[in-house]
Amino acid sequence: MKKNQVQHLPVMLDRCVALLTPALENRQEAVVVDATIGLGGHAEALLEKFPHIRLIGIDRDESALEKSRERLSQFASRINFFHAVYDQIPTLLSGMGIHGVAGILFDLGVSSLQLDDLERGFSYSKEAPLDMRMDRSRSLTAANVLNDYSQEDLTRIIKVFGEERFANRIAKNIIKARGTHKLESTAELAEIVKASIPAPARRLGRNPAKRTFQAIRIEVNQELEILKRVIPQAIDCIELHGRMIVMSFQSLEDRIVKQAFADVTKSKSPVGLPIELIEHKAKFRLVFNGSETPDELEITRNPRSQSVRLRAIERIAI
CATH class of the missing domain: 1.10.150.170 (Putative methyltransferase TM0872, insert domain)
Structure with a gap:
């Protein structure tokens, strides 16, 4: 690890990789979007574990992009970096001719950098x-x-x-x-x-x-307005059996994510309808109920992880 990476401790790294594994391991090709690539810790772990994936790394912070480019230089042929806000995901994917992705990861909030x-x-x-x-x-x-x-x-x-x-x-x-x-x-x-x-x-x-x-x-950063826009947009980009993970660090973010996930994991069947029509069935499922938090060991090792809440969904129908 290089000197300028010593203090970078990716939050819930092992759990994020484990949650994305079912969406990535059985595909010959897969695209993953790291919507907040930061210093590249989560991206590095995914690129190492899954040699067949292409990763799209997005960050609004040019300093972070410079450092992640350096850190991930050995994977340069498999990464596209974009200096952008993550509500531009659909536009960026469309510009690359990509119509769906196997995984999307959001690590919200302020970075250690x-x-x-x-x-x-x-x-x-x-x-x-x-x-x-x-x-x-x-x-x-x-x-x-x-x-x-x-x-x-x-x-x-x-x-x-x-x-x-x-x-x-x-x-x-x-x-x-x-x-x-x-x-x-x-x-x-x-x-x-x-x-x-x-x-x-x-x-x-x-x-x-x-x-x-x-x-x-x-x-200053219009964080909540952007988040409200991007979560539904990103959900629409997920392929069948693809997964989306969001880590939020304060209650306002988490409420937005929780509500958006609830909206797409519930049946749209009208009350009183005796049978559920296919078009009313939920197209996503919660990978687990509620949210997950770091264990005590991680919090001790990385106190900044203490407030994180992780939620995940999977597309189960088109």
Whole structure:
């Protein structure tokens, strides 16, 4: 393993490979989409285990793509890399003449690469610029949101995307602070949040800035809007007996995935119909009920995996 890969610990790696194995092992050819290739850990494991697959690696972060290209250079003839947001999956596949895939993997949330690079501004525990862009070619930054949005919009974003009950206080104090100077640092935002939350609530253990930083990051990157679009689109790309895995790291993402999976794994038969017609039968099944989480060993080894929820579906009919 190369020096710049030491800290990259792919979340639930063995489980992801095991879940995709039934969809890949008995095919002479198969296409797999890694919709969030990141530093390439999951992709590497799949390419090593299944020498017959072609992998399409997508990421909106050019820095991550550069590192995954380097890591996966030995598989270069079997990979297509795309700097894109994952809601472009159907367009990318169509452009390659691909009409269906055997597997799709989503590893949502912020990558270790992004968290550990202070200049990206994702961490609330270190001094950094207010950036938070996953794709640095985009123009909207956290500083834009905090300095330009109205108090009403800031309250809504922090309340809805951060599930923060003190959203109104935080937004009010952001407006007050920016009235004297432009907000530019993550440390200042963290201090504003801390001062906005009553002391008893701050004693609950988690960093008081976590929810607000999550909310601003989601707004900057339009994460939930994109996820709502892509899950149904990606589902439509799955071939018969193909599988799709989604790992989410917070409840808002998981709810979107859970609902989308429920919609395609339930019969469409009208209530009261005595028999189920073929066209009403579900075209997908849940690979397991509910969601799975990492075991204690993985959480100890990789604390950032603690909040992950993994869900999987399989196409059982066309």
